[in-house]
Amino acid sequence: MAESNAGHKAKAGRPLRRLPVRTCVACQEAKTKRELMRVVHTPAGTVEVDSTGKKAGRGAYLCPKKNCWELGLKKHALQRALKTEISPENLAALQAFAAGLEHE
Numbered sequence: 001m002a003e004s005n006a007g008h009k010a011k012a013g014r015p016l017r018r019l020p021v022r023t024c025v026a027c028q029e030a031k032t033k034r035e036l037m038r039v040v041h042t043p044a045g046t047v048e049v050d051s052t053g054k055k056a057g058r059g060a061y062l063c064p065k066k067n068c069w070e071l072g073l074k075k076h077a078l079q080r081a082l083k084t085e086i087s088p089e090n091l092a093a094l095q096a097f098a099a100g101l102e103h104e
Contacts, residue, residue, distance in 0.1 A: 026072035069098035
C-alpha cells in the first residue's frame, strides 16, 4: 500500500488524497492546513481564534509560533488578510493567545 506525507494509507486502486495547503500571513510559508492556526472574522464582527477551522467567516492562517503571531499583529498582516480593522478588545485577546505560544 502507498502512503502519503500525512500518513494516510491508500486503498488498492484509489488515488492518494490531497491535503489542503495554506500560507501563513506573517512568514509566507506554505504548510498543510492542519499545521497552521486559523483566525476568523465572524459575521458578528469579532476576530477570534478558530480552533475547529470550521467557524463561519473570513479566515486567515498563522503558524503556531509566537514570532509569526507577533509579526502578523504588529505589521497588520492579519488585518489585511481578514479585510477588517481589529478592535482593541479582539486585539488584546489575540495578543493574550499569542503570549501562550512558544518562541521558535
